[in-house]
Amino acid sequence: MDSAKGSQAQCESLHTDIESFFQTAPPLKDHFDTSRKLREFIQQNSPTTGNGIGRRIVCVTSGGTTVPLEQRCVRYIDNFSSGHRGAASTEYFLKAGYAVIFLHRRGTCQPYCRSLPEDSLLECLELKEGESSIQVRESYSEDVKGAIRHNHEAIKEGILLKLPFTSIFEYLQILRMVATSMNSLGPYGMFYLAAAVSDFYVPWETMAEHKIQSASGPLDMRLAQVPKMLIMMRKEWAPVAFCISFKLETDTNILLEKADMALKKYKMNMVVANELSTRKEEVIVVANSGRITVRRDKTNSDVENPLIKLIVDRHSTYIEESAKN
């Protein structure tokens, strides 16, 4: 087989895998509600509808996807992602004037809540004398006020839409819905794919229905590869959007090589490479124009601050260049 035929065959097989993934995935419970919210959000913020209040729109993905092992799920495979990167980045995108679709794992870190303790309800609140009412502890008062104010303002202004997911099935179905809806934005739309997405999964139709029993001895299970959806993103879902993917490794020796590969293979505009243990200190942004190391500086507590500045800048250039073509 010559190489053109080989790559066409690969492409067809990917299409079949993707179609089969979506056809067999359990349908989203709140499909219609999510689709309505998305439509309204994009309509309201779109710079292309000419209502005069247009903003660029970014979809920030955040947190890890789970891989259920049973249809009536008792057990699942999970990953380390806390959602901190996505939550922090959302805050900086909002500050930069973007409208944000925050596609996040349920229960992970939320925008403006990063400084609150894990058990925030019990830690931040206390009973007042006589136990007739509750109040915020003085030591958390500023953080709680800030979280409530910023969140409410963003939601009220209609510039923050939060969409939750848990499993890989939910995540990819919602991502496809967001991407195809954002296609109308052309270069004004951006994808910032910071979620830690499972590489392997159990296809729904081969999955046990009930809780897997331990009486039959060790568990022997074959996981299928999750089809490479980034290819669909670039080819069909939102081909003109500005697209940033993330690459995480624990072995620094292969990190940049993998990031370069992702940039070319998936035709990303940028790939943000990070290493597990230093991910909050520095990231390396890989683009066709070269590599840039972005570090958390001493006066600023988040690496996401300079990172989002750089990305916004590159996005502006991309929009300008698209207008010339």
Ligand code: PAZ
């Ligand atoms: O969610 P978090 O703040 O704990 O970590 C962020 C991250 C490392 C998940 C993100 O920066 C990232 O690299 N996401 C892609 C991971 C991957 O290679 O699949």
